[in-house]
Amino acid sequence: MRDDVQVRFPAEERSAVPDPAAPRANAAPDAEPEIEPEIAPPPGDFAGARDGWLHWTHGLVNRLVKGADGFLLASAGLAAWAAWTNRTDGASFDNGRLLIQAVIFTAVTLGVYLRTMTTIGAYRVENYRHWGKSLLDVVGGLLPAGTVLSLLVWAFLPEVGPSDMLALWGGTALAFLGAGRMVAAHGVRFLEERGVLRRRVVILGATDVAERMIAHLSLPEHRANYSILGLFDDRDSDRRPASLAGLPVSGDLTDFKRFLPDNRVDMVVIALPWRAAMRIHSLRMQLQMISLDILIPLDEESIxxxxxxxxxxxxxxxxxxxxxxxxxxxIVVKRIEDVAVAGLGLLVASPFMLAASIAVRLDSPGPIIFRQTRVGFNNRPFTMLKFRTMKVDDSDDGAVGTSRDNPRITRVGRFLRRTSIDELPQLFNVLAGDMSVVGPRAHVPNMRVGNQRYAEVAREYAARSRVKPGITGWAQINGMRGGIHTVEKARVGVDMDIHYIENWSLWLDAKIIISTVTTGLFGRDVF
Known part of the structure; x- marks a missing residue:
């Protein structure tokens, strides 16, 4: 979709969000809980996480430990094979054949081990804190893996004593994995002591459910894992309390959305009773553009x-x-992909970009690069770059897509559009972290389809902002290039964007990039 006019927005009045840690003048002496709720520190040390880039999470720690297990167990298997062949001096066996079999056996036992560890729930941060408990998990994973290895050796290497090989492999694997778990235990304690692994929680709804949640997360056994960053309520000021369980209510949903860009939030808890189903649904729909885990507490007695x-x-x-x-x-893999593809793209496309810059300058008055405010990750605005393809006109707000026969399109601009060269400056947006190579198309704020707002005709439109916008995407390679001027097409495009978000994989991104390069740069719908 082409929306090539500069949009100017009035300065937004940003009301200050009350500091959750500030003392309350009207607090009753008995309003404080027995244990003071944990308030997270200022977000400055987590600034990088606000752009969707890497920050420490339990999931990341678990993946690192799992990857380390795989490396250590594979190393142990090959080390055991090397020690065995050295001890037997080859013993009339074909070392080349044995090496291939050792690699195959190691791969099979590694798969059994990792599957077993995942099944028994061994990859959990709380298991790494104590080296002894973690070592028991390792033994539980090695037992079935060792059994499978014994069967393989017995079936395919009868000349090798299975007991000898198993003892050598088991001892080496236990030593390697035990050392790895010791490092993991020290690493987790190091991160927890600095509060890095705390999940930062925002609670929506000043209710009895929220009061129970605040009291629960303030218990000593949970303070190391959770910090309550703020408490908000969606009701009008005359209906919501000033504080709850020792925490001030910092405003309504609008205040929360203003609060979010400057604070790293890991989890949003909708603390409403289940009988308020319509209110829960309304909050969920209003939060669908936010890339966070959103949870609703359950009452085990009733549900x-x-x-x-x-x-x-x-x-x-x-x-x-x-x-x-x-x-x-x-997140790390996606960012590496973006930097690699954008860097390679700029290297290959630099001659075309230089020629396009000269052509735009000579063809019509105005800047070479067109800058426009678009809606990005977590519904935050950013400035998108493109080659200018239209005559400058500040009277158009850009909320309605450009048509094929728009008289403002210049001669050079029409060629740049047909060849998609006008999109190439967005590679700089990718390197800056505002965009991704693959993702939903970045729209201007208040994008319209005819006389209706996009968000009104497509119910899940806002959910597109839960990932970074892309230069190309699943919708673009499936017929959504060019203008979208009907409600039906708008809804189909949103459904395709949601499909991409819910089914993301590196392979899907590669498929979209290849399709874009081979068939998507040109065509009837590109203008």
């Missing part, structure tokens, strides 16, 4: 769910109604 997507906040069960699309190592 028992078996197959639902359940999580725990401390020891309180909660229903996960919205999940952060990318987390942990996925």
């Amino acid at each position: 028992r769910l078996r197959l639902a997507n359940l999580r725990h906040i401390g020891d309180i069960p909660a229903l996960l109604v919205m999940r952060q699309p990318l987390r942990g190592m996925q």
Whole structure:
């Protein structure tokens, strides 16, 4: 979709959000809980996380430990093979054949070990804190893996004593993995002592449910894992309390959205009773553009769910109604992909970009680069870059897409659009971290379809902001290039964007990039 006019917005009046840690003048002496709620420190040390980049999470620690286990167990298997062949001096065996078999056996036992460890729930941060408990998990994973290895040796290497090989492998694997767990225990304690692994929680709803949640997370056993960053309520000021359980209510949902860009939040808890179903649904829809885990606490006495997507906040069960699309190592992989593809793209496209710059300058008056405010990750605005393809006109607000026969499109601009060269400056947006190579199309604020706002005709439109916008995307390679001027097409495009967000993988990104380069740069819908 082309929306090539400069949009100017009036300065937004940003009311200050009250400091959750500030003392309350009207607090009654008996309003404080027995244990003071934990208030998270200022967010400055986590500034990088606000842009969706890497920060320490339990999931990231678990993936690192799992990856270390895989490396250490593979190393132990090959080390055991090397020690055995050295001890037997080859013993009339074909060392080349043995090496291949050792690699295959190591891969099989590694798969069994990792599957077993995942099944028994060994990859949890709380298990790494104590080296002895963690070592028991390792033994539990090695037992079935060792059994499988014994069967493989007995079936395919009858000339090798299975007991000798198993003892050598088991001792080496236990030593390697035990050392790794010791490092993990020290690492987790190091991170926890500095509060790095604390999940920063915002509670929505000043209710009895919120009061129970605050008291629960303030217990000593949970203070190391959770910090309450703020308490907000969606009701009008005359209906919401000034404070609850020792915490001030810092405003309504608008205040929370203003609070979010400057604070790292890991989890939003909708602390409303389940009888307020319509209010819960309204809050969930208003928060769908935020890339966070959103949970609703459950009352085990009245609601028992078996197959639902359940999580725990401390020891309180909660229903996960919205999940952060990318987390942990996925964020790292996505960012590496973006930097690599954008860097390579700029290297290859630099001659075309230089020629386009000269052509735009000579063709019509105005800047070479067109800058426009678009809606980005977590619904935050950013400045998107493109080659200017239209005559300058500040009277158009850009909220309605450009049509194919727009008279403002210049001669050079029409060629740049047909070849998609006008999009190339967005590679700089990718390197800056505002965009991704692949993702939903970045729209201007208050984008319209005809006379209606996009957000009004497509119910899940705001959820597109839960990942960074992209230069290309799943919708673009499936017929959503060019103008979107009907409600039906708008809804289909949003459904495709949501499909991409919910099914992201590195392979899907590669498929979209290849399709864009081979077939998506040109075509009837590109103008």
